[in-house]
Amino acid sequence: MHHIKFVLLILLSPTLVYASDPVLQIKGLNDEQRQNVRGFLTLTQEACNTPKWRIQKLFEHSDQEIKKALRALGYYAPTIEKKLIFANNCWQADFSIDSGLPVRVESIRVRIEGEAGKMPVFQKFLTNLPIKKGDILNHGKYEKIKSDLNSLALEYGYLNHKLTTKILRVDPKKHRADIELVMNSGRRHYFGTITIKQDVLDPEFVNRFIPIEAGHPYSSKKLAQTYNSLAESIYFTHVDVQPEMDDIENLHVPVAITLVPSKKHDYTVGIGYDTNIGPIASAGYQNRRLNRKGHRLNLSLNISPILSSAEARYVIPFIRPRTDSVTVGVGYKYENPSTFKARTAKLSLQYLHVYKSQWQQTLFVNLSRENFTVSDVTQTTTLLVPGAHWFRSHKNDLVRPTSGYRLDLSLSTAAKPLLSDVSFIQTSLNAQAIAPLPWSARVIGRVNLGATLTTDLNRLPASYRFYAGGTDSIRGYGYKKLGPTDGNGKIVGGKYLSVASLEYEQFINDHWGVAAFIDGGNAFNSNSIRIEYGTGLGVRWISPIGPVRLDFAIPSNHSAGSFRIHFSAGARL
Numbered sequence: 249m250h251h252i253k254f255v256l257l258i259l260l261s262p263t264l265v266y267a268s269d270p271v272l273q274i275k276g277l278n279d280e281q282r283q284n285v286r287g288f289l290t291l292t293q294e295a296c297n298t299p300k301w302r303i304q305k306l307f308e309h310s311d312q313e314i315k316k317a318l319r320a321l322g323y324y325a326p327t328i329e330k331k332l333i334f335a336n337n338c339w340q341a342d343f344s345i346d347s348g349l350p351v352r353v354e355s356i357r358v359r360i361e362g363e364a365g366k367m368p369v370f371q372k373f374l375t376n377l378p379i380k381k382g383d384i385l386n387h388g389k390y391e392k393i394k395s396d397l398n399s400l401a402l403e404y405g406y407l408n409h410k411l412t413t414k415i416l417r418v419d420p421k422k423h424r425a426d427i428e429l430v431m432n433s434g435r436r437h438y439f440g441t442i443t444i445k446q447d448v449l450d451p452e453f454v455n456r457f458i459p460i461e462a463g464h465p466y467s468s469k470k471l472a473q474t475y476n477s478l479a480e481s482i483y484f485t486h487v488d489v490q491p492e493m494d495d496i497e498n499l500h501v502p503v504a505i506t507l508v509p510s511k512k513h514d515y516t517v518g519i520g521y522d523t524n525i526g527p528i529a530s531a532g533y534q535n536r537r538l539n540r541k542g543h544r545l546n547l548s549l550n551i552s553p554i555l556s557s558a559e560a561r562y563v564i565p566f567i568r569p570r571t572d573s574v575t576v577g578v579g580y581k582y583e584n585p586s587t588f589k590a591r592t593a594k595l596s597l598q599y600l601h602v603y604k605s606q607w608q609q610t611l612f613v614n615l616s617r618e619n620f621t622v623s624d625v626t627q628t629t630t631l632l633v634p635g636a637h638w639f640r641s642h643k644n645d646l647v648r649p650t651s652g653y654r655l656d657l658s659l660s661t662a663a664k665p666l667l668s669d670v671s672f673i674q675t676s677l678n679a680q681a682i683a684p685l686p687w688s689a690r691v692i693g694r695v696n697l698g699a700t701l702t703t704d705l706n707r708l709p710a711s712y713r714f715y716a717g718g719t720d721s722i723r724g725y726g727y728k729k730l731g732p733t734d735g736n737g738k739i740v741g742g743k744y745l746s747v748a749s750l751e752y753e754q755f756i757n758d759h760w761g762v763a764a765f766i767d768g769g770n771a772f773n774s775n776s777i778r779i780e781y782g783t784g785l786g787v788r789w790i791s792p793i794g795p796v797r798l799d800f801a802i803p804s805n806h807s808a809g810s811f812r813i814h815f816s817a818g819a820r821l
Contacts, residue, residue: 270296271340281321281347288317296338303339307332314345322385323347324420350384354424358393364406364433373400385425390416397431405466407493407501408434437466440500446507449483450540456569457481458505466491466501477570478507482536482544485510512537523814524718524727525554538562542569554727557581571602581711585728587739588710590620610637615667618709623738629709632667635660643682643821648755648790650684654821664703672702674712676745682820688755692820696721696769698745705743705773713741714771716780719814721747722767724782724803726812731771742771753788761788765799780804784811795819 272292274282286292290313291306311328318326325348333340356379364370373396378389394411401409413430439460446454457477460470471489478487486508491501516532528550535545544563550556559579566572577596583589594616601609614633619626636659643652656678662668676698683691698714705713717725732742747769755761763786770780784801799814 268296268338270294270338273340273342274345275343276345277347281318281323281345284321285314285317285343285345288313291341300334300339303334304332307341310341310343314343318345318347320387322350322352322387322425324351324418324423325349349423351418351420351423351425353379353381353383353385354426356381356427358427358429360397360431360433361412362406362409362433363436364401364404364409364431367404369404370400370433373397379427385418390427393429397429399468401431401433402468405437406433406435407437407466410434435499437496437499437501439464439466440495440497440502442503442505444505444507446484446509448509448537448540449542453540453542453565453569454507456565456567460503462500471503474505478505481570483510483542484508510536520817521815522552522719523816524720525552528552541565554585555581555583566599573600574598575600583711585715586726587715587728587731588620588622588741590618590710592616592618592709592711606640606642608639610639611635612637616709618711620710622710622713623734623736623740625706627707629669629707630667631662631669631709631712633660633662641821643819647795647819649682649819649821650690651682652821653679653681655679670702670704670707672700672708672712674698674700674702680821685752688761690753692749692751692753694747694749694751696745696747698771700743702743710741714743714745715739715741716745716747716769716771719799719816722749722769722780722782722803723765723784723799723814724767724801724812725780725805725808729808730780732773732776742773742776744773745769745771751786755788759790762786763788763797763799765801767801791817793817 272286272289274285277285289310291303291310294303294306307330310330314328315326318324327346327348329344331342333342356377358374358377359365360370360374378392379386394414397411398409410432411429412432413428415426415428417426419425439462442458442460442462444451444454444458457474459473459477460467471491475487475489478484478489484507488506490504490506492504493501495502512535514534514536516530518530520528520530522528529552530548530550532549533547538545542565546561546563547559549558557579559577561575561577564574564576566574575596575598577594577598579594579596581590581592581594594614596612596614598610598612603609612635614631614635616633617628617630619628638657639655641652641654643649657676659675661673662671664671676696678696680692680694685691700708700712700714702708714731715728716722716730718727722730729739731739734740747767749765749767751763751765753761753763765784765786767782768779770778772778781804782801784799786797786799789796794817797814797816800811801814802811803809
C-alpha cells in the first residue's frame with residue numbers, strides 16, 4: 249500500500265518530474281574564486297521560468313562578468329569554457345574555468361605626510377597593511393587601505409586630509425602590479441564650544457554622559473561615543489550630535505547637541521502564564537526624572553499563586569551615570585511551592601558598575617526578615633547579607649541567537665555577630681551557552697551550580713536553600729520539587745546544587761522548530777546525593793511577540809508523574 253501511495257505521488261506532483269531550480273556549475277576554481285564569480289554572475293538570479301531569450305543573452309554576457317570577478321582577486325587572464333542546456337522545463341549552465349597565473353604585487357609604497365605621519369597609531373597602520381610585496385593583487389584590499397586611511401584620519405581629527413597620490417599599475421602580461429598611495433594629513437582639528445540644548449536635567453549631570461571636551465583633539469570616534477552614551481540613557485528619546493563644520497575657527501570645531509526628553513512617567517501592565525508559578529498578573533511604574541539630577545523611581549508588582557512580589561527601587565546615578573548607579577530598595581516576596589512557604593521583607597543597598605569588558609558588577613547589602621515553613625516547622629530568621637554579583641552575556645541575535653553565552657555568578661555571606669540569626673557563605677554559578685550546527689540547528693548547554701557553608705541549615709531561610717526542578721532546572725519535575733528530604737520524606741532544601749542540561753534544536757523554517765533535551769542533577773547535602781533526570785521533546789515557535797517554547801518531559805523518577813508539560817517564552821540568554 250505504501251508503494252502505491254509513493255507511485256501516485258510521483259505521478260501527481262510535477263515538482264518531482266521537472267527540476268524546480270536551475271543548475272549552475274562552476275569547476276576549476278577555489279572556494280574564494282567560485283564565490284566571487286557567483287556574486288558577479290547575473291544568471292544566479294534567474295529562475296526556470298525566465299524567458300529563454302533572456303537566459304541566452306545573460307549566458308553570452310557571462311564571460312565579461314567572470315573576468316571582472318576574477319580580476320578583482322588578481323587573476324587577469326582566465327580561460328573560460330561554457331555550456332548551456334535547456335531540458336525538463338528548466339536550464340543548466342556549466343562553466344569550466346582556468347583562472348590562469350595571478351598578478352602579484354611587485355612593489356607597494358604607502359606614505360603619510362604632515363603631522364599625522366609622526367603619530368604611533370599611523371605608523372602602526374603602515375606596518376600592518378593588508379597587502380604586502382609578493383601577495384596576489386586583491387582590489388578589495390587595495391580599496392580597504394584607502395578607506396581605512398580616511399577613517400583613521402577622521403578619527404584623529406585630520407579633517408582636511410587628502411589622498412594626493414592614488415596609483416595602481418597593473419601589467420597583466422608580466423603578472424605584476426605596483427601600488428603607490430600618499431596621504432597628506434593637513435593640520436589637526438580640535439573640539440570648540442560644545443552647546444547642549446535641553447531643559448529637563450541639570451547641565452552638570454548631562455555633561456557626565458559626554459566624553460568630548462572643548463580644546464581636546466577632534467575625534468569622530470568620540471562623537472559616536474557621545475551619541476551612544478546619550479541615546480542609551482533612559483532620559484532622551486531623540487539625540488542629535490552635530491559638528492558645525494561651517495563655523496570652524498582656528499581649527500576648532502563647535503559641536504551642537506540637541507536632546508529631546510523621554511516621557512517622565514511610564515506605566516506597564518501585563519498578564520501571562522508560567523508553568524512554574526501559574527497565571528501571572530504584573531504592573532509597573534517608572535518615574536524617569538524625580539529631579540533634575542536624574543534620580544529615578546521604579547515600582548513593580550507581580551501576583552501569581554506560587555510567587556508574588558512587590559518592590560520599590562530608588563536609583564541614584566553615580567559619577568559616571570552610564571556605567572554606575574546606587575540603588576536603595578525595599579520589597580516583599582511571598583513564595584509558596586509545594587515544598588515550602590516563605591514571606592520575606594527586604595531592605596537593600598546596591599552599587600552597580602559596568603566595566604568596559606561588559607561585565608556588570610553589583611555590590612550589595614541586604615537586610616531581610618523571612619518567615620518560612622519547611623517540613624511543617626515555622627521559623628523566622630533575620631539576616632544582614634553583604635555580597636557581590638557578576639553578570640555578562642553576549643549573543644549574535646536578539647530573537648533567535650545561534651551563538652552566545654550567559655554567565656551569572658554570585659557570592660554572599662552573613663555572620664551571627666552582625667545582625668544575623670545564622671552564619672553562612674554561599675556562592676552560585678548559572679551559565680548557558682549556544683553553539684551553531686549545520687542545517688539551521690543549534691546546541692544549547694546549561695549549568696546551575698551552588699554551594700553553601702553554614703553553621704545551622706535548619707535556621708537558614710528557605711530562600712537561601714537550594715532546590716531543583718522546573719522549566720529552567722530539571723524538566724519533568726515540578727517547580728522546586730527536588731532536593732534532600734527529612735526523616736518523613738519531605739523536601740527540606742539543600743546546601744548544594746548541581747544541574748546540567750543539553751538540548752538540540754532544529755528549525756524547520758523561519759518560525760517553527762523542534763527540540764530534544766536531557767536535564768540532570770539535583771539539590772543535595774553531602775550525606776544524601778541522588779541524581780534525577782528529565783528527558784523529552786519540544787516545539788519552538790518564533791511568534792510575533794517573541795520566541796515560545798513548549799516542552800514535553802518525562803522524569804526518571806516515575807513517582808513524580810508520567811510526564812510534565814513546560815511552557816516558557818522569551819529569548820535565550
